[in-house]
Amino acid sequence: MDFELSEEEKAHRKEFFDVCKELEKKRPPSFVGIEAIFEVDECWQFHLDCAREFGKRGWLALAWPPQYGGSGTMMDKVLFAEARGYHGIPGVDIFGVQMLAPTALQAASEEIKQEFLPPIARGEVMWCELWSEPNAGSDLATLSTTAIKKGDEYIINGQKTWNTGAHRGDWGFGVFKTDPAGRKHHNMTFILLDMKTPGVTVRPIPYIDGEAPFDEVYFDDVHVPAKNIVGQENEGWSVVNLLAGFERSGMTEIMATLRELEELVEFCNETKRNGKPLSKDPLVRNRVAELACELEAAKAIAYRIADLQNRDEMALMDASAAKIFYSELGKRFAFVATDIAGPFGQVKQSRWAPMQGALEKKFQECFVTIISMGTNEIQRNIISWYGLGLPRMK
């Protein structure tokens, strides 16, 4: 057992960090928390600029096969995530780069791969996910938005919801019922569509904090070329599962929290309360140290996942465990940090806000990772059923 990176990996890691450190200097001050890219125009622009920069360097196609412009390994991908997380740099489209690309590489036709992968690799086309519906969340298979084939087109009608960044995305991928009379799990298709297609209406949903990172999307006779699918017609459910299997290690989130921890330590060293710096308060020391321990544990299991994926091994249980752990650690961090900051923990970005308003954001945004990508309760089901072999809920 050896945690040491190879010389090559160390060199790559350094390059990732150097580039992200430089990009951090250009980051707009309004960029507080990753959701800002969907909420603030100049942050979205920064996201696009970073994406182009990474695209030029080939970093959006890490671990892809060379014939599609790929280079590097799964480990490189994780090291890149470390650098972006620590320096708070967007530029990697979670939907296009992290979800669709690996799914398409395994399940799409050659034609689809040739058409859609290169723009993703160049950072030119941004994607969104059309997954949940008002009546189909965790139990996605009960979705009802239809895509009925007519000639060489699908005609989509219905509604999707909780679509993060749908108002920003150029293209969307989603699952739609293509055989409403067909049997469950064999009646839907994984479809790619241009978000500018007539009949698509995107309406923002205000999040807890009043910002609008996500949307609901309405489809009214939306015509989509029938060739724009991944996997077989009516077999979209297996593509959904494939996509869900491309678990991420959570390294970006973990490193972002690590950076916030460093800032929290600084805040405690500099801020006086009851006549002494917060850092001298044994209770504060204990609580912050506890977070540091948990962050190290999160990092260790992220490396475990990276190591498994680097050898093309399944990381299903570990990925679920890591997701539960780092997302709930984000919540614990938010609670402890806002507690320590006292009344200032509630202040939005302004001259009264400590840590540039990061604490308030963390308190309100911690649900994003806990609920999305399969809620933590679903992750616990995955561990129970597929990992521990406990009886499945009927």
Add this chain to the structure above:
Amino acid sequence: MDLRFTEAQEILRKMVRDFLATECPKTMVREIEKSEKGYSPELWKKMAELGWMGLVIPEEYEGMGYTFQDLTILLEEAGRNILPGPLIPTVISTFPIIEAGTEEQKKEFLPKIARGELIITTAQLEAEGTFDDSGIATKATPKGDDFIINGTKLFVEMAHVADYIICVTRTKEGSTDKGITLFIVDAKTPGIKCEVIPTIAADKLCEVRFDNVAVPKKNMLGKLDAGWPLVEMMTRKGAIAKCAESIGGIQTCVEMTVAYSKERVQYERPIGAFQALQHIMANMWTSMETGRYLVYEAAWMESEGMPCAKEASMTKAYINEVYKDVGQWAIRLHGGIGTSYDHDIPLYYRRSKSSDTTFGGTDFHRELVAQQIGLK
């Protein structure tokens, strides 16, 4: 990076696992708990034949010359099965001899330890119960060719059967380098009185009183007044070792609970079919798995000789809490039977408390972490 164990390490793991499964069943663990000695001399002899006590002792002193990482694999399996006795105190007490012992001391002690002929333990804690140097009041004062030790040590593991005790003493007051000196003391020296303290895990933690105990100067371990780094080293290595043992125990708690939940039927179905219980077991597994790679990381760093005081403390602080929490859930998910003395699960729960206090409790290590992450 390759987070797999080597083939040789997997063989070591399997050897330890198989050996303990046959040689140290739970009936024996309970007998040992109730026994006066607190270990089985027959089992100790067999362990010595397999080279366990000499695992990390260099080959030139009749040891196996294995790495610290190898040791943690052995200990993980020991924790998985439960292995009562002086293995951890002996092995951890061996490190300062390897690191700071004179050639004469190494030749005298290491081969005998490797052969299983010597049980050795370390006496550090005193009335304050802290792992900080401030808690050390026991004095050693020079007199002729000897040092005279006076003081009372507490929670000295297996001291009642130890042949030698490494005693942590204060030899200088108000010194910047803390003025701590270590001595290898023959446990049969006149003036030593030993009494077993009754504890949760019946792991024979002792009060050892030193009343004008004369120790030859040649038995000083390391330099006069400059022994504190050796104690820190023992605490660090011991903390990681204890965590390796704990992660083995945690794994057994998870495995036994999952297995039981598949067998036990209530409301016409195995209780493991209830989501209320499934999610608790998923949490137990998550705690175990996050803790496991933290332990492996710290063990790897220590094994490679990298500075890892921060990681060792982070690991100990984390694992302390995980073991207790997983242990209590294991009992709860077993229901009434889990609280029965004759059931195996409480054996682990009780050890979660002794493991927690050994080599530093959660708050002690969190304070060390606080210092390491830059809290002024």
